Amino acid sequence: xxxxxxxxxxxxxxxxxxxxxxxxxxxxxxxxxxxxxxxxxxxxxxxxxxxxxxxxxxxxxxxxxxxxxxxxxxxxxxxxxxxxxxxxxxxxxxxxxxxxxxxxxxxxxxxxxxxxxxxxxxxxxxxxxxxxxxxxxxxxxxxxxxxxxxxxxxxxxxxxxxxxxxxxxxxxxxxxxxxxxxxxxxxxxxxxxxxxxxxxxxxxxxxxxxxxxxxxxxxxxxxxxxxxxxxxxxxxxxxxxxxxxxxxxxxxxxxxxxxxxxxxxxxxxxxxxxxxxxxxxxxxxxxxxxxxxxxxxxxxx
Amino acid sequence: xxxxxxxxxxxxxxxxxxxxxxxxxxxxxxxxxxxxxxxxxxxxxxxxxxxxxxxxxxxxxxxxxxxxxxxxxxxxxxxxxxxxxxxxxxxxxxxxxxxxxxxxxxxxxxxxxxxxxxxxxxxxxxxxxxxxxxxxxxxxxxxxxxxxxxxxxxxxxxxxxxxxxxxxxxxxxxxxxxxxxxxxxxxxxxxxxxxxxxxxxxxxxxxxxxxxxxxxxxxxxxxxxxxxxxxxxxxxxxxxxxxxxxxxxxxxxxxxxxxxxxxxxxxxxxxxxxxxxxxxxxxxxxxxxxxxxxxxxxxxx
DNA sequence: TCACCTCTGAAAGATATTTTCGGTTCGGTG
DNA sequence: CACCGAACCGAAAATATCTTTCAGAGGTGA
Numbered sequence: 276x277x278x279x280x281x282x283x284x285x286x287x288x289x290x291x292x293x294x295x296x297x298x299x300x301x302x303x304x305x306x307x308x309x310x311x312x313x314x315x316x317x318x319x320x321x322x323x324x325x326x327x328x329x330x331x332x333x334x335x336x337x338x339x340x341x342x343x344x345x346x347x348x349x350x351x352x353x354x355x356x357x358x359x360x361x362x363x364x365x366x367x368x369x370x371x372x373x374x375x376x377x378x379x380x381x382x383x384x385x386x387x388x389x390x391x392x393x394x395x396x397x398x399x400x401x402x403x404x405x406x407x408x409x410x411x412x413x414x415x416x417x418x419x420x421x422x423x424x425x426x427x428x429x430x431x432x433x434x435x436x437x438x439x440x441x442x443x444x445x446x447x448x449x450x451x452x453x454x455x456x457x458x459x460x461x462x463x464x465x466x467x468x469x470x471x472x473x474x475x476x477x478x479x480x481x482x483x484x485x486x487x488x489x490x491x492x493x494x495x496x497x498x499x500x501x502x503x504x505x506x507x508x509x510x511x512x513x514x515x516x517x518x519x520x521x522x523x524x525x526x527x528x529x530x531x532x533x534x535x536x537x538x539x540x541x542x543x544x545x546x547x548x549x550x551x552x553x554x555x556x557x558x559x560x561x562x563x564x565x566x567x568x569x570x571x572x573x574x575x576x
Numbered sequence: 577x578x579x580x581x582x583x584x585x586x587x588x589x590x591x592x593x594x595x596x597x598x599x600x601x602x603x604x605x606x607x608x609x610x611x612x613x614x615x616x617x618x619x620x621x622x623x624x625x626x627x628x629x630x631x632x633x634x635x636x637x638x639x640x641x642x643x644x645x646x647x648x649x650x651x652x653x654x655x656x657x658x659x660x661x662x663x664x665x666x667x668x669x670x671x672x673x674x675x676x677x678x679x680x681x682x683x684x685x686x687x688x689x690x691x692x693x694x695x696x697x698x699x700x701x702x703x704x705x706x707x708x709x710x711x712x713x714x715x716x717x718x719x720x721x722x723x724x725x726x727x728x729x730x731x732x733x734x735x736x737x738x739x740x741x742x743x744x745x746x747x748x749x750x751x752x753x754x755x756x757x758x759x760x761x762x763x764x765x766x767x768x769x770x771x772x773x774x775x776x777x778x779x780x781x782x783x784x785x786x787x788x789x790x791x792x793x794x795x796x797x798x799x800x801x802x803x804x805x806x807x808x809x810x811x812x813x814x815x816x817x818x819x820x821x822x823x824x825x826x827x828x829x830x831x832x833x834x835x836x837x838x839x840x841x842x843x844x845x846x847x848x849x850x851x852x853x854x855x856x857x858x859x860x861x862x863x864x865x866x867x868x869x870x871x872x873x874x875x876x877x
Numbered sequence: 878t879c880a881c882c883t884c885t886g887a888a889a890g891a892t893a894t895t896t897t898c899g900g901t902t903c904g905g906t907g
Numbered sequence: 908c909a910c911c912g913a914a915c916c917g918a919a920a921a922t923a924t925c926t927t928t929c930a931g932a933g934g935t936g937a
Contacts, residue, residue, distance in 0.1 A: 303884055321657060325925055335886040340926060351925065352893085356622060359657040360664030377847060379854050383715065384708045386847050391703035391840060395696045402692035407685045414684065430741060433734045437835070440731060531843055534738070538839075539692060542832055546678060546687050553680050604915060626894055636917040641895060652894065653924090884933080891926065901916075907909090 291317070291361055293400030294346055296520045301505045302345065305334040309342040313354070318362035325351045393521060394535045400519035401536040405543070413472075413514045414547035416496040420470040422448040424490065426458050426483045427474035430530045434500075434537045435474050441545040445556035455482035462489035469495040476518065476533040478506025487511050500540050502533055516540050592618070592662060595647055603646065606635040610643040614655070619663035626652045695836045701820035702837040706844070714773075714815045715848035717797040718743070721771040724750040725791065727759050727784045728775035735801075735838045736775050742846040746857035756783035763790035770796040777819065777834035779807025788812050801841050803834055817841050 295314040299307055309332045313320050320328055325336045328351075332339070343354035377389050417423060423442060427435030432453035442449035452458035462485075465471055471490030475483045478501040491497045491511035499512035502520045509515050518536035549556040596615040600608055610633045614621050621629055629652075630637045644655040678690050718724060724743060728736030733754035743750035753759035763786075766772055772791030776784045779802035792798045792812035800813035803821040810816050819837035850857045 305885065324923085326923095329886090336925075337886060337927080338884090341885095356657065356660040359660040363661030363665050379851050381851070383712045383844070383848055386851070387703050387706055387708065387711070387844050390843050390847065391699045394840060394843075395699050398692045398696050398699075402688050405688055407688065410688070411684045430738065433738055433741075437731065437734055440734075530742075534839070535836075538835070539695060542691050542695075543684075543688050546691060547684055550680050550682070550687070606916070625892085627892095630917090637894070638896080638917060639915090642916095878937100880935105880937085882933105882935080885931090887929095887931105889926100889928075892924080894921100894923070896921070897919085899916105899918095901914105903914090904912095906911080 291346070291357065293404050293519050296400075297404065297502060297504070297517060298345055300503060300520075302342070305332070305338045306342045306345065308332045309334060309339050310346070313342070313346075313358065317358040317365065321355055321358035321362050393532065397519055397521050397532040397535045398539055400521070401539050404517055404519055405540065406515075406517065409514045409516055410540075410543060410547065413498045413516060414544060414551060416470050416498070416514070417442070417447070417544060417548045418551035419468070420447070420496070421468050422465070423450070423470045423472065424458070424461055424465060424486070425449060425451045425472045425474065426453075426462075426486045427451065428453050428455070428480055428482050430534050431474040431476060431480075431483070431537065434534060434541055435472075437538065438472070438474075438541045438544065441541070442548065444559060445545075445549055445552060446559040447548070447552075452486065455485065458482075458486035459489050462486040462495075463493060465490045465493050465495040467494035470498065471495045472498045472500065473508055473512070474500045474537060475508055476502045476520075476530070476537070478503035478508040480508075484508050484511065500537055502536070516544075592647070592658065599646055603643070606633075606639045607643045607646065609633040610635060610640050611647070614643075614647075614659065618659045618666070622656055622659035622663050694833065698820055698833040698836045699840055702840050705818055705820055706841065707816075707818065710815045710817055711841075711844060711848065714799045714817060715845060715852060717771050717799070717815070718748070718845060718849045719852035720769070721748070721797070722769050723766070724748060724771040724773065725759070725762055725766060725787070726750060726752045726773045726775065727754075727763075727787045728752065729754050729756070729781055729783050731835050732775040732777060732781075732784070732838065735835060735842055736773075738839065739773070739775075739842045739845065742842070743849065745860060746846075746850055746853060747860040748849070748853075753787065756786065759783070759787035760790050763787040763796075764794060766791045766794050766796040768795040768797075771799065772796045773799045773801065774809055774813070775801045775838060776807075776809055777803045777821075777838070779804035779809040781809075785809050785812065801838055803837070817845075 292314050295310045299310060302310060309328065312328065312332050320331075323331065325339050329336045329339050340351050343351045346354060348354040348357065377386055381389070425435040425439050427433070432451070435451040435453065439449045439451040450461065452461060462471060469490070471487055473483045473487040478499070484507055487497055487499065487508060488511040491513075496514075497512050498514045498516065499508045500516045500518060501508055502518045504515055504517045518533060518540055520536075521532040593615045596611045600611060603611060610629065613629065613633050621632075624632065626637045626640050630640050633640075641652050644652045647655060649655040649658065678687055682690070726736040726739050728734070733752070736752040736754065740750045740752040751762065753762060763772060770791070772788055774784045774788040779800070785808055788798055788800065788809060789812040792814075797815075798813045799815045799817065800809045801817045801819060802809055803819045804810075805816055805818045819834060819841055821834065821837075
């Protein structure tokens, strides 16, 4: 794990709300109360001391400090500074637009607007929360891999296929697996120099963890793309790429935003690899484009 | 307890530099040193404790506190918070300068920022360009369909599968086809009251047009999701949903933004249908969620 | 039910901030 | 030139704030 002790305030302040959401599931109840208070009213919390915030949230100082730590700050003092920064930004910044959930009786135009807005938000959060060091390491591994396996199930399976399709287009050898048995069967064929990527939002999908583990134990370089950086899947991951989590509503399943987030990460991987292997990637891209050209138009009539 | 801190941080932070200038004459030499340090590098000073700043300026803690008081803050702590806010504002001021294409030698952080930005752009364009009338009609057709077929090839095939997965989760009967022959075979089974959806960015993919045409001729309600509203596929489409097209660059194939755009449209369709069939959709969603729960290892809180 | 484990807050311990207080400097004055 | 007073300054005490420790509460699975 690359530890960037350089950065003073624990990362771009804009990402705090996103961080709270991603980490909320791994928090205890009291910590969640603190995190929520902090996320919902940064300015107000910045004005409070540990003791004050502890009282406000009905918890103890210890819990407040623990929460600050979990959010990536050395202690409450630094969290407080970050909050002050965030508050200042918010005040000077723009007014947040549509924040309400999608309702059953929303007209279709509102649905479009809200969905677009939320997905944009998801993208911003993901970009802010992505560890570029980990990303860079993953790209390096991919660019030099003999072969690459990608594991994903359900909605994540589609993302896995998307990545595979892209990698194939620039001349890499990649396979996506959504059948758990076949995935494991393939995983044990991997060895040092190969890459295995597991995509799972929850980080706890056994069917995806198993093949990654097999690959990990075989010495392959393993990457996890997950919304839960502390989940089981990361045990077997050399590099962890975190996707963002937005709150799930009845009409908008979590799968929707996690998919958006995962795809952005996958795109970043792809472009990164394409950069690294530009000499071979550019001709490959052109070639695959050519090969498909006649499929359009010509037999359309 | 009582939240009195309305105007918390001693006035508008932007005025700090000005205040330093105004008050400088009435300051003693040591205090001027502190004030100057603070004004010239707010971010740096925000990272220092009272002792640190005293050392940096070659003065004492007492002097630092006196300076903070003179500047209008209750003590150093509050000055520090104001500095953090100021620093954040400054930083956010010089952010939005990413309009250029992704270059081969862009650092990975830029790649992330640019990709996120472009996808956000794509979403906004798509939402703006979507014909809600057509969308509404498509939703109505879907909600009342006996069965639904979705055709898509390549990257669009994944979008087709995504839509299918979602519809299945709310109890509808839907199939995705990426094999052209099977697609046609299935299409001829459709009849009035059924729905066929073709997803193709170019609108000219023969392998997708053929099944849509078959369905169209059988009397099914047909929908085209395409980036080219004047393309061949729309001949056989009762409803056309237009996705946005952003310019393609060497490292960023068109497939990337078209996919983002298509997915937004698909999400809108899904939510629209879920609204219409809320009575049955809500329980179905809950049921599929339940059914999957045990597949995740129980580390969840 | 019981053993075990995690979560939690009270209080002790460590830091940071504020205040106090005495020494120093400097300009004026006898 | 010696003395005085006032402002200035910083060391260290006093206070406030933050962090850590530890033992009990509460929940979980066998």
